[in-house]
Amino acid sequence: MSADQRWLILSHGFNMDGRAASQTITDKIPYLLKAGIKPTVFSAITGIQDQRFLHRQFLAWGPSAFRFDFRHWFANQYGRGIAYKIMTGLISILLSPFIALEKLCLGYSSQWSWAMPAFLHGLQLIRSGHVDVVYSTGGAWSAHLAALWLKKATGVKWLAEIHDPMVIRSSPEDIGTAIPKNRDARFRQYLERQIVNHADHVWWFTEGALHYAKQRNPLLNTAGYANGFVVLPGAEPPGGLASPKPHVYSSKLNLSHFGSLANDRSLSTILKALSALLKKYPEAKESIRIHAYGAALDSLSIEAIKKGGYENVLIAHGRLEKDPQTGKSGRERVVQKMQDADVLILLHGNDEWCAEYIPSKFYEYLWTGRPIWGITHRNLQLDGMLQDRGAYLSQVGDDRGIGATLEKIWLDWKNQGLIEPKWHPMGVDQAVVRILTETK
Template sequence: MSIESINIPKVAEKKRWLILSHAFNMDGRAASLTITDKIPYLLEAGVEPIVFSAITGLKDDRFPHYQFIAWGPSGFRFDFRHWVANQYGRGLIYKLLTTTVSILLAPFIAVEKLVLGYSSQWSWTLPAFVCGYLLIRSGKVDVIYSIGSAWSAHWAGVLLKRATGLPLISEVHDPMVIRKSPDDQGFEKPKNRDARFRHYLESQLCKYSDYVWWFTQGALHYAKVRNPNLNTPGNAKGFVVMPGANPPGNMGEKIRHQYGEYLNLCHFGSLANDRSLAIILNAANSLFVKYPEARKHLRVHAYGAPLDTLSVQVIEAYGYQDILLAHGRLEKDPLTGKSGREQVAQRMQEADVLILLHGNDEWCAEYIPSKFYDYLWSGRPIWGITHRNPQLDKMLLNRNSYLSADGDDPGIAMALEKIWVDWQQKQLIQPIWQPIGVDQAVSTILLHIAE
């Protein structure tokens, strides 16, 4: 989707935006892409960005971009690992340097966890606040823009807002308060100290941000339940923005699909026991009983993350080492020059069906996997296995997708059987080409702010 495809409002004043994003220009990272994909449209609208980020990504030379390493030991170790990987790859030098630093920092990290108990990136707030305060006091900033997913950016944004009074706009990627059941509204203060601080920080964003937005209707709903001051005079104005995605590589155009020897089901992104390919393998086991020939042709590919424990257990139980193929994270290819994201785009377009695992936690009601927006650009059928999210279900059905409910094992088995039959007949469902670009997200944000 081009910059011209949607009318992006122009920023008439307050153009100098201090963008606080721990992850920025990190190849293939969802937290990075959500802001870096917006940059061309923000520039087109007249925004003059000043970016504060960690050292984990590549430095951008189109505008002032300051990279800070976290001041706490666990954050330093996290950032240092990514910096070494960017500089030297993940070979011998990486292993030697990161192992040495981890050993040296181990006692300090233990004390940090014992005293605070926060996630590792918390201490990135400190350099971001100090340097942001000095920059603002020098008169070089008009607006503060804090971006998740690391909450350290939001904390820095709130502190800068309170210290300077400048307008603060905030983008919340994942729910900051994790509910446990449909009846749980998230009022109870968590025992975990990091979760308790996120609970507090959500209330601070709803109080001190001028504008704050979430990525789903469910996330906005529950934030409003916990913070009834949201959207009231003197407090933050909250709304929903679909993040969308820009088409990497040649995914801006549909590619004619070629059927091959194998039915290739491909999953991209992180895996965990609550978001596991084990449910696909269990369904495959039922499929092979009914269609023994499917055993020779079905292949499930996992890109972007190690296999979860449940998937490994099912592979060993059924002997499916040749069925589920784990490719890991795709890094930049020095031979072709393709970035990890471009390689991912190519693999998506080559897939027969893309697997979208939503998970089974209650927070799925407030969350849409970021890979969904990349999937829409691929032009390939999506098999969504979702949990309590009518917004996601509707978007999938409106675009012609295979759809199952997490926990409905017979329904998941039936969906896989339908995919198998459709593939055999070379009549896989034809998705409706309705990708969601990033330009609509920027337009939505700027229109709200203009009001």
């Protein structure tokens, strides 16, 4: 692709501190600028407005998306104190009947309505001759919907970046062609077909995601349809990290998890293995600490804590926001905690879609130089990247194997012989090179 291209980037969550959907695109911006791309960004009001180029932020038009966006906007402006609780509570009460009506009539995920202002403002910009390429990225699929409308209305060149699989399969035999009962799932299935039919280029973040998309859309990569390929998103050195911090053993074995938790991606898996370990090494309870950053604990973890008496073992720190005293961003605070860990926990989940998904935190973990304990599910690509760099590896559902891995970590730590991973991080520069090469 030639330099000086004017790109309209549609990203609902652009510049939202600590959000994977945001980092995936915002980390690319310096490399796009260096390559001569002239971006204009349309996003929701949830992030910080970028000053390097034209960045326009729009409120979504639907009530559920308005409530979501307002909460994040208010937190950015005024923090999450008493005023936040009062205002967001009041907005929720006022909008609740309209949200219920929206879900009853449509049943789509909340951010769908952001596509409408993005389309109308994008249409004006394209017709005024200021856009050569539309690049939709998500995250929220409203960006792809707006780009589809713009493509149909103007014929503009369209690049689509799909973060997570749009069609969720139920088993290895299911390729995702059956009509879902859920209305949002039906629309995502439709939207994937439309992307293949109308986008010029589309990429996914794993080989598995591309494989199954091709199974559902056999015309992908044929004349007249989208060119589909894989881009490994990588990550910029979090918090400006330039080199791994030398590891120092302390009196505690600190296992740290970063990111969201759910019953299908639960730290109860670790606690179950810990129960088995303590039968053999009872003294380990005083030495092992499991830290959870970035999200509330899932219900299975809470139940396991109560059942095993692990209140002092599993510590939930919540989401790390910008620290007004030090000025450190949430992302900078996160990388500091990552480097303080002895082992970083990577929970993959147990759903079928794990075959098409690599947690974004994996790419940030690679920059820390700390060993990773990956508990993965049906993803040979992820397993291979972990093994190539040196990691502890277990498989979801293999309780004996997970227990054996925790025991190995415990013994390695006691002997001060934890795995020293290979320093082989994956930056965002390679992703931009791949995109520009494929779409030129």
